[in-house]
Amino acid sequence: MDIIRAKQFTAAKAWGAKDIATMNGITTRLHWTDQPYKWHINDGEExxxxxxxxxxxxxxxxxxxxxxxxxxxxxxxxSVGTEHVAHPIGEARILVVESAGSV
Incomplete structure (x- = not known):
């Protein structure tokens, strides 16, 4: 059992994450960032x-x-094969659900 106050979450660096759960090979993570990520294509859906x-x-x-x-x-x-990149506008907190080990 865990309660997470997403608006209070910060990380030591951009895209730092708190692992929330891994269920049947799917991860759920809470990310904090104030910097863009990189262009990428995930191994599966996101x-x-x-x-x-x-x-x-x-x-x-x-x-x-x-x-x-x-x-x-x-x-x-x-969807599978979608090339994308996220650019936060200031600070952002993001919940990401994807295959374990994905980029």
Missing amino acids: VFVVLDGEVEMFYKQDGETHSTVLQSGDIFYA
Whole structure:
């Protein structure tokens, strides 16, 4: 049993995470960041939930780069093969659900 106050979570470095659970090969992590990640493609699907702050999510579709601003409560779903990168606007706290060991 654990209660996590997401808005109070910080990490020592950008994209630092608190592992919440691993169930049937799927991890759930809470991330804190104030810096962009890197362009990547996950090994499987990814669910990216902004819990606090704002994140500009860049993604490639049909060879073209697009972006959208995700606000608190918004969810980005990356299907297999979706190249994407998250750029927080200030500090952000993000819940990520993905295959264990994914990038």
